[in-house]
């Protein structure tokens with residue numbers, strides 16, 4: 001890994017995210033995710049929602065043994081991610097797929113994962129979970145970002161703008177389901193925008 005190329009790429013990614021309003025993980029949540037991953041030591045990681053590849057790259061840097069598969073449906077973001085991954089010289093560590101994760105044929109992925117990071121459409125987490133949890137073996141972990149939705153997960157639903165209510169309701173339901181899921185041990189961290197950690201029993 002060429003540290004100079006990686007550092008300059010990360011800076012360019014943060015600038016791209018700022019200019020184009022790409023919701024990449026903020027520093028605090030990223031640090032918490034990396035800390036948990038360093039404890040878990042996953043080798044194969046799947047990410048749903050790459051955006052421009054920022055969190056995938058941070059995971060690849062923080063976990064030198066890991067390889068990351070990541071899925072993004074937006075064409076422009078996917079193309080930016082491809083560029084950034086190449087610029088950092090990390091093509092051998094990060095494999096990016098241009099697809100809607102809900103329609104994606106999981107046969108193109110080679111087998112199971114130790115960790116899955118869900119960070120795509122917030123109203124669809126339950127559906128991502130249902131589709132991809134099959135790829136996690138016992139002892140593996142699913143990490144879910146933005147479980148606080150900028151605070152809107154806790155306030156009375158009438159105070160949430162109408163256009164966001166379905167998303168908020170879906171995310172609340174998903175969180176409640178996971179906290180009671182018999183096959184998963186689930187912990188909610190308040191760091192960043194709320195990180196939910198679900199470990200398969």
Ligand code: SAH
Pocket residue numbers: 022023024025048049050051052053054055056071072073074077099100101102119120121
């Ligand atoms: N993980 C990234 C940020 C992801 S932002 C980081 O922290 O660096 C969420 C991304 O999920 C957006 O780019 C959006 O286009 C993508 N997304 C939303 N729904 C999706 C779906 N069904 N399949 C694939 N990507 C999706």
Ligand code: MG
Pocket residue numbers: 023024025119145146
């Ligand atoms: Mg996020």
